[in-house]
Amino acid sequence: MKKIQIISDINKKSRQIKSQLLKKLHNNKIIKSNTVIVIGGDGFMLQTLKKNQKSKKNFYGINSGNYGFLMNKFSSKTIIKNLSKANVISISPLQMIVKNNKNQIRKYLAINEVSILRQSRQAASLSINYGSKQIIKKLVSDGVLVSTPAGSTAYNLSVHGPILSLNSKKLSISPISPFRPRRWKGKIVSDKSKIVIKNLNPNKRPISAVADNIEVRNAKNVIVKTNQKISFNLLYDKNKSLQKKIKIEQLRRETS
Secondary structure (H helix, E strand, O other), X not given: OOOOEEEEOXXXXXXXXXXXXXXXXXXXXXOOOOEEEEEEXXXXXXHHHHHOOOOOOEEEEEEOOOOOOOOEOOOOOOHHHHHHOOEEEEEOOEEEEEEEOOOOEEEEEEOOEEEEEEOOOOOEEEEEEEOOEEEEEEEEEOEEEEEOOOOOOOHHXXXXXXXXXXXXXXXXXXXXXXXXXXXXXXXXXXXOOOEEEEEOOOOOOOEEEEEOOXXXXXXXXXXXXXXXXXXXXXXXXXXXXXXXXXXXXHHHHHHO
């Protein structure tokens, strides 16, 4: 059986978990060899997935960060059982294509969201289209988010965007502190949509485009669409699936 791959963050807690895990795995051969164990926080998981976007392996995250929404809780007593019985879920990322003020094109993947953010004291002035339809002619705001279902409980939820079910086949477009129109709440669109966000005043009101945590400054036009050719297989402990985590967040929001 091939050796299981372990990718760990460098912080103390991650190294401690890795040490305990190696001892457990040494005497067990029941874990499938196509599993990659990722020890860290959500950010480290996102970084790891993007580096391994061509991999067909399953990624099992162990949380050593703060929130760890994409991760599993580590238990030395049950880790072997959890790994052997984990459920798999596949998610596709967003493709962000940015043209900057020098007409250079930059492309990055986003698993959670693409954020369009004002780059100066001036509010952003944006138009948003999807397909042949115009969502909004002029949005004056701090920015706007395009979120996947997996990312809908992250930054998107913080700006009062909707929580999306994993099987909804939808994307959320949510404004950040909208000034005009002041009460625009955003829109839910199909994940097959090509969303085009244009900076209406790039000289006076510069913006940056961010794919999860990778930033492109001085963006003029941003295209966001789901990359259906790429899918990441994430493993979750039985009865603690990503879908269940999303539902818990939805209930927590509704009752808070």
